[in-house]
Each structure stands twice: as structure tokens, then as C-alpha cells.
Amino acid sequence: MKVYFIGAGPGDPELLTIKAYKILCFADCVIYPGSLLNPKMLENLKGNLKGDLYDSSSLSLEEIIEIIERYIKKGKIVARLVSGDSSIYSAIQEQIEELRKKNIPYEIIPGVSSYQATAAKMGMELTIPEISQTVVLTRFEGKTGGATKEEIKKLATVKSILVFFLSANLADRLQQTLEEVLPASTPILIAYKVCHDEEKFFFASLKDLAKIIKENNIRRSALILVGESLKACQENLRKRSRLYDKSFTG
Secondary structure, eight states: OEEEEEEOBSSOGGGSOHHHHHHHHHOSEEEEOTTTSOHHHHHHHHTTOOSEEEEGGGOOHHHHHHHHHHHHHTTOEEEEEESBOTTSSOOOHHHHHHHHHTTOOEEEEOOOOHHHHHHHHHTOOSOBTTTBOOEEEEOBOBTTBOBOHHHHHHHHTSSSEEEESSOGGGHHHHHHHHHTTSOTTOEEEEEESTTSTTOEEEEEEGGGHHHHHHHTTOOSSEEEEESGGGGGGTSOOOOOOGGGOTTOOO
16 A cells, blocks of 8 residues: 655656556556646546546645545555646645655655656757756745745846746736846747647747736746747757767766
């Protein structure tokens, strides 16, 4: 008996890992985030799932733990699906802490994050020599927390690419904050519902961030990427790494 926290990936059913798929097929109980998961993933899985399904989108933490505990007491296997990768913005830590209190064993199966899928869709690498060797994953401060305005400004001064999760509804404030430390011409990419049927990508400049979000009625399920390395989406930057340099002996 064990609880498996499984990263379901960004939405494409084929980006679910083989390990995750195998566990889902033999789990006795599958708890999934109905409001975030691509319906196609469940459709593809249903014929192979033997366990009971629970949509966690309307459940509280206590209700989720109660379901888990009920199955574990019967010696069953529980699969707890989360969108993207379990290591960021998955809210599994609070669930893990409750499981620890109850001595319920668990294991985490990683998944593909939406920021990784975005880079793949755009045909680029996020870390580019001389331009950006750092990727910052964060969210702007809202009602449910996040990095403060001052923290964001500090992060933006590092030679990096910024990836904002859960921040589309704060686009006005985010743009104003970033423009205090970055040029208005800084490249941005808005990735909406990556790997879903409705996916859209908007490549623009920082000065147009809030306008694009508003005009396209984007409130959630979007990533905002900011940084000079995004130019690689549209042009060859001619920056070679030393990895494939004949003269490199390190």
C-alpha cells in the first residue's frame, strides 16, 4: 500500500511518463485535478484504469486525505495526479505532511512541466551562452501568495529568463513592476493552455504584456516568459557553447 504523487505533464497524454502510466493502470484509486487536467488524458486512460476516480477540484485538503486514508487502510494503492510536474506549484507538500502524520508511505513520480513543454513547442533552449544561464521559476504576489514586487525586481536584474506561473490575472501590475528594471522592448512570450486543444502563443515585447492578456481574455492556465533568450524563438543568436568546441579541453 502506498500513495503515488504523479506529475501528469502539461496536457499532452503522450507526455505522461511510462512509469506514471503503469502506476495509474494498477492503482485502486485515482485522484485527479479535474479543472486542470486535459480531458483527453482521462479519455485515453479510462479503458486501462481499474481504480475508482475522484475529481479533487471541489475537494478540500481534509476530504482528499480522508479518501486516501480510507483506501490505504484497506491495503490499496492510491494515485494522486497533479498537473505538470509535482515539484512546482502542485500543492502536494501539505498533503505529504498529512500523510507523514498518519505514517502513510508515499512516492513521487515526476512529470513534464508546462515551461519545458513551452520551450519545446517554440523550438528553443532557455539557457543560451552569454545571454542567459539561469531560469527563474516564480509567480507574482496575489491573494494566494507569491514573490513580492521588490523580490521580482531583484530577480529581473539577474541575467536570466523569468518564467511566471499563475500570474496572468496580475498582468498589469507585473508589467509595471518589470518595466521599473527592464527595457520596455524586452522580449516576452505568453503561452496559453500549452498542450491543450486551445493552446496559443504570443511573442511580443514587455510593453505589450497587459494589452495582449486583456485582448485575448487570458485569466489563467498561462505562462509568462520574460528575457532576452526568447529571441531564439525567431532568430539564430549564434552563441556557441564550449561543449562542442574543438578547442575546449575542460
